[in-house]
Amino acid sequence: MIDLKKLQKDIMDNKRKKGFSNDISTDFCRAYEELSEAFSKYNKGQPGVAEEFADVIIFLLGMSDKLGYDLEKELVNKVEKNKRRKFIKEKTPEGKDIFIRIKTDEDP
Numbered sequence: 001m002i003d004l005k006k007l008q009k010d011i012m013d014n015k016r017k018k019g020f021s022n023d024i025s026t027d028f029c030r031a032y033e034e035l036s037e038a039f040s041k042y043n044k045g046q047p048g049v050a051e052e053f054a055d056v057i058i059f060l061l062g063m064s065d066k067l068g069y070d071l072e073k074e075l076v077n078k079v080e081k082n083k084r085r086k087f088i089k090e091k092t093p094e095g096k097d098i099f100i101r102i103k104t105d106e107d108p
């Protein structure tokens, strides 16, 4: 298993060494840009989609480090939360399936 906390530190060390921007707003925009690049490559059937995904994660890990978040812990917790979530399946007027989350006291 990857140690995401160590990866967060490695990413930030590399950014500092290279003198990259430390502006969090820019990082949000860059993460979005990388996801857009992934979709563009996917949509055109070009290679490199997974590398763009990696770029997105690099920005998320870097931002998590700057903001003091433990993304590994958040990721594990969120996956478990998603497993516990309950949904009902409905049909749209066009006949497509849609899933509606059932809100609970634990997961409002």
Ligand SMILES: [Mg+2]
Pocket: 034, 037, 051, 052, 055
């Ligand atoms: Mg990229």
